[in-house]
Amino acid sequence: MKKYLGLALTLAVVVAAVGAPWLAATDPMTTDFASGLKPPGSPGHPLGTDQLGRDLLARVLYGARLALFIGVCTVVVTAIVGGLLGLVAGFVERWPSAAIMRLADVQLSFPFILLALTINAIVGLGLRNIILSLSAAGWVVYARVVRGEVLSVKQRDYVHAAAALGVGRPRLLFRHVLPNVAPSIIVVASLQFSQFVVAEAAISFLGFGVQPPTPAWGSMLSESRDFLYVAWWLGAFPGAALALTALGVNLLGDWLRDTLDPKLRV
């Protein structure tokens, strides 16, 4: 059940993102002041239009594109950076381990959203900087989980055996330890994904991150606040898209954890 619903929702978002140019009847940026704030079900605009007459369906579909792009980029960056730091912290003890783990402690003393928001306000707006800010705030979970896994994997017999056969440390790390830690990295990535997508929307909602007129769900929700009294659909649909995306990916992540690594607590 979890598996199928999660897969179906995730697939739907991917289809929306990839197929946005074909699924949307009009361009998400084309304004048409004559037909502004049309309710859902208007001819040619199944989800209605916004205050500038832009087609809401097109904007929600293109929003999926942006959300997935930011989510995937951030997950990849954090998985590589956090994963490598976790590998090093678990494998090379002494000071590198201590230094990385103290750094993780420090980062965990800031709430995730506050840290990402502040970094974003400092480094500046735009797509590249939002990915940078989310990554800078989000690598810690990987580092912690991977380090814990490495500490246990490196005590296994096959690692000792490989070391006894004279396998060098880099090869030992990447050929023998990393493949056995990979399932946890995948599970953490799937569970982190929706957190990143929602955080991006929250940051754009607060006026940082991705700026209008780019169709991002967060900034669409932010704009919708001014029209809450007259046009409920402006907030309802982008938010629902965001919630369904988070739901689908969360379910998929839960299922992956149950199958790959039931003991893992994130």
Add this chain to the structure above:
Amino acid sequence: MRGWIASRLLQTVLVIFLSLTAVFGMVRLSGDPVLLFMPMDIQAKDVNEYRERLGFNDPLLVQYARFMRGAVRGDFGESLRYRRDALGLVLERLPATLLLAGTAMLLTLALAVPLGVATAVRRDGAVDHAGTVLMVLGQATPGFWLGLMLIYLFAVQLRWLPTGGMGGLAHLVMPAVVLAAFYAARVARLTRSAVLEALGEDYVLTARAKGLAERHVVGKHALRNSAIPIVTLAGLEAGQLLGGAVVTETIFAWPGLGRLTVQALLNRDFPVVMAAVSFTSIVYTLMNLVVDLLYAWLDPRVRLRS
């Protein structure tokens, strides 16, 4: 035990020290920090004068020492916008945040623990399925969207509740519900799995075997042994809430710490940002310490192992 507490305290002091260092480093990410610390309406020719006056021409180490010396005394400089002590502005917002965080936390526990226990006891029954759906939905629904939709329904359409601001009890309802919806979903999931785990233990079997009523088995034996993870998570969530819920406070115009931080970021009022972020981090770190001490007190295995 005493040694363990001492080492834990020392570690906390170290983390706070490093966190303040991180705040100092963070405002240097942009390259030129002077742009963050001068009033918006300044002329280009005056930038260098500001740089000199704010001490950004000094060696980095001197600047760092100056920041840390100020931070230890609670001096983060003056707000660029309000021309007042930055930390003072932060502390002024604390009561509002405390009220919201406290209410949200109470609501979270009141919703989550009964729901978690009910779903665990009736495992795979209708209650479990319905409860699990609620938890999954609560976790996936973004708070700011839920907030907007609640405002539309209860403030715009039905006119039962005010759209935002702080005032009577009615103002507190929606922001507290929005925060609790998310946190309660997490606590309920954890309660469910912890109670399920406890129900599989031998002491539960023993309690049942000696004929104890089921409500005593669940309430006295299973729930008490599940308390540790629940207390841990609830404590960490309380720590997060005390830093101010940035998004929820903004939507509901709640005059707390979170909204102050967002406004300071939007106004590029960085002394206030640094004061707020440092304060939040310290509160969160101390909350972690409290949770750890509580943990050791509840479970002797923790302190004996380390």
